[in-house]
Amino acid sequence: MVKDNLLRLAKREGWQGEVRTLSCRSERVLIGAGDVVMKAHAPLTNSQDLKARLNIVSMEPWNQVFLKPLRQDVFDLGDDRVATAWPLARVLDENQSKIPWEHAAWVLAKLHSIPIDRKAFAFEAPKSRAVTRVKLALAQLYDVSENERDAVWQAIDASGKTLDLSDEADQPTHWVHGDWHLGQIVDISFGSQPNLRLIDMEDMGIGNAAWDLARPAAFFAAGLLSAEDWQLFLETYQNEGGRALPRGEDPWLTLDNPARSLVVQCAANAWIKAREENRSYRDDEQLLINACERICVTPISI
Missing domain, CATH: 3.90.1200 (Aminoglycoside 3'-phosphotransferase; Chain: A, domain 2)
Known part of the structure; x- marks a missing residue:
């Protein structure tokens, strides 16, 4: 259900490209669509608090430390779930031989x-x-x-x-x-x-x-x-x-x-x-x- 809602969000917003599941846990789901990553947050996440944090990490100097969101919108997925949108980035590999x-x-x-x-x-x-x-x-x-x-x-x-x-x-x-x-x-x-x-x-x-x-x-x-x-x-x-x-x-x-x-x-x-x-x-x-x-x-x- 959450995945389907994220896919509908991608279609509605015009985010195109290869669709793939990046992470799927009970508390969060990450779906990629081309260079866009959509994240479904944990159930009952406070959307106002999330919006405030999105605004902060979009500003200087926080956006030089945090990944800047693609949009500052909090998307309602229904069923007490909300989502945010992010640019694609390479996750640090914790299993590599030399962790930086x-x-x-x-x-x-x-x-x-x-x-x-x-x-x-x-x-x-x-x-x-x-x-x-x-x-x-x-x-x-x-x-x-x-x-x-x-x-x-x-x-x-x-x-x-x-x-x-x-x-x-x-x-x-x-x-x-x-x-x-x-x-x-x-x-x-x-x-x-x-x-x-x-x-x-x-x-x-x-x-x-x-x-x-x-x-x-x-x-x-x-x-x-x-x-x-x-x-x-x-x-x-x-x-x-x-x-x-x-x-x-x-x-x-x-x-x-x-x-x-x-x-x-x-x-x-x-x-x-x-x-x-x-x-x-x-x-x-x-x-x-x-x-x-x-x-x-x-x-x-x-």
């Missing part, structure tokens, strides 16, 4: 360096949804019956209780992507020299930039990211003027709570997905669960 962590750090540092000017918009600047995403993952975890709550569930639950997810943990001091990982980066150069942009701006807004560094920090702490890659990412981010981490200070003073939060979020999502698919945990998921078990023992640090 320095380029990833550069684009994040650039985003975090954009000054906050609330007078720049005719609407209220949106708040980052980074902390909200952690809360939603925990809410899904708790939405199961008592007899389903196994030892892994107990470990994730216990580690979740160590987190600070209050408003004070996400003070509005920077522009934040809100759900940053390598899959949120595209290259618009299609050449040898990368020209990177961020995508998926549904969670972007004003918040604490440390939450954008939380996933690589969490993956390093869980053993999913090598010390070499983590150090390269961290040093490049600071050298490029990234404002989340004060120079000369232990970065974990800033990153500990956000990193633990992302460990818990990712582990909760892994637990839910493994149950839904009736399978055992993958190696990367098991490492996140192991990290949750360590958090339970030593909650002040991972």
